[in-house]
Amino acid sequence: MTGAQIFEGHSWAFQAPLQILQLEQDTRSFDPPPLSHLGKRSTLLEARSWSSLLFNESSSLKAYNHYEYFLFQVPSLFNTWGSLAYVRPRPQKLTSLPALSNLTSFRYTAVFPFYNHVKLVLNAVELMENLRSLSVQLAPCEGDKATELEQRGSMDPSDPWMEIATGYSLIGHSVSDLGSRGSLVEFCACDYAFDPLRTELSPILEDILDDSTWAHDGQGTWTKKSICSAAYYDAGFQNALGKLGLCNQAS
Numbered sequence: 515m516t517g518a519q520i521f522e523g524h525s526w527a528f529q530a531p532l533q534i535l536q537l538e539q540d541t542r543s544f545d546p547p548p549l550s551h552l553g554k555r556s557t558l559l560e561a562r563s564w565s566s567l568l569f570n571e572s573s574s575l576k577a578y579n580h581y582e583y584f585l586f587q588v589p590s591l592f593n594t595w596g597s598l599a600y601v602r603p604r605p606q607k608l609t610s611l612p613a614l615s616n617l618t619s620f621r622y623t624a625v626f627p628f629y630n631h632v633k634l635v636l637n638a639v640e641l642m643e644n645l646r647s648l649s650v651q652l653a654p655c656e657g658d659k660a661t662e663l664e665q666r667g668s669m670d671p672s673d674p675w676m677e678i679a680t681g682y683s684l685i686g687h688s689v690s691d692l693g694s695r696g697s698l699v700e701f702c703a704c705d706y707a708f709d710p711l712r713t714e715l716s717p718i719l720e721d722i723l724d725d726s727t728w729a730h731d732g733q734g735t736w737t738k739k740s741i742c743s744a745a746y747y748d749a750g751f752q753n754a755l756g757k758l759g760l761c762n763q764a765s
Contacts, residue, residue, distance in 0.1 A: 521593060524586040530572035533590070538566035540618075559613040566619040573625035573654075578674055579667035584628050596634025599641055614641045618697075621649040623704075626674035632681035636688045644697050650685055651704035652678045653711055675714070678705070682715055686722035689736070693727065699738040706734025 539562050571590055577583045587593055595614070620642060622635055632652070639645065682703065692698035703719060706712045712734070720730065728736040 519594060520589050520591060521587055522589045524577075525589045527577040527580055527583075527586045528572075528574055528588055529576050530574075530589065533572050534568070534570040535591070536568040537562070537564045538568075539563065540565040557613075563616050564613065565617060567614075567617050568621045569623070571622070571624040571627065574628060574631075575626050575669075575674060576667070577628075578626070578669035583669075583673070584630060586628075588627065588631055590631070592635045592638050593631070595641065596637035599637040614638070615643040617642045618644055619647040619649075620645055621651075623651045625652070625654050626677060627652060627681065629677050629680035629684060633684055636684060639688065639692070645692065646697050647700045647702075648689065648692070648698060649702040649704055650682075652681055653705045653708055656708050678711070679714055679718060683718050683722070686719045690722055690724070690727075693738050699740075701728075701736045703734040703736075 537558070569591070571588065571592070574588055577586050577588070580586065620639065627635075639648065682705075685703075689698065689701045693701075701723075703715060705715060719736075723730070723736050727739055729739050730736050
C-alpha cells in the first residue's frame with residue numbers, strides 16, 4: 515500500500531493494536547487524476563499529490579519491560595524510510611519516497627518512542643523537502659489510564675521519560691537545521707500541554723531554537739522569525755492604509 519516493507523520481527527514486544535496514517539490534499543490544488551493515471555500508481559502515496567501527513571504510531575511502552583528494550587524495532591513505516599533515506603541508489607521498492615517531498619505539513623504522534631527510533635523518523639522528515647509545518651507528540655495525554663496500566667510492569671519508570679527528553683533534543687536540532695536550509699517555518703511540540711513535561715522540555719528546546727531565529731509563543735509553538743516579521747509588517751501596512759482610507763484602493 516505504501517511501497518515500503520515493514521519489519522515485524524519485534525512486533526511481539528510492542529503489541530501495538532493499530533497505527534493510523536492520514537493523508538490530506540490541499541483543496542486549492544485538488545485536481546482528481548484520471549482513472550488511467552491511478553492505474554499506473556502502485557502505492558497510496560503516489561495516488562495523489564498529498565500535502566499533509568499525520569501518522570499515529572501507537573505506544574512503545576510495553577517494550578520497556580524487556581531487557582535492553584532499545585534494541586527492539588517498532589514495526590513502522592518510518593523504520594524503513596528512515597533507515598534507507600540516505601541509501602544511493604534508492605532501492606526500487608521505495609519508489610514512493612519521492613512523494614514525501616510534496617508534503618508541506620507533517621504530524622507525528624507516538625507514546626514513548628525510543629530516541630533511536632525518533633532519529634529514524636527525523637531522517638525520513640529530511641526527505642520532505644517542502645515541509646513548512648512539523649508537529650510532534652511523544653507522550654500520552656494527561657490522565658491516560660491505559661498508559662498508567664502499561665507502566666505497572668518491570669520497567670524502570672524513568673526510562674520512558676529519558677527517551678522523550680533525548681528525542682526532543684534530536685528534534686530541536688533537526689528543526690533548527692530544517693529552518694536554516696529548508697522550508698520549515700513552524701514547529702509545534704504538542705507535549706507542552708502537559709505541565710510537568712513542559713518544565714523538562716523548555717530548557718532543551720529553548721537552548722537549541724535560538725531567539726534570533728525562532729519566536730516561541732510560550733505554548734509549544736515556534737515560528738521562524740522571518741515569517742513573523744512579514745506577518746507583522748503586512749498587518750501594520752494594512753492598518754496604516756486603513757487610517758488613510760486607502761484599504762479599498764490597495765485591494
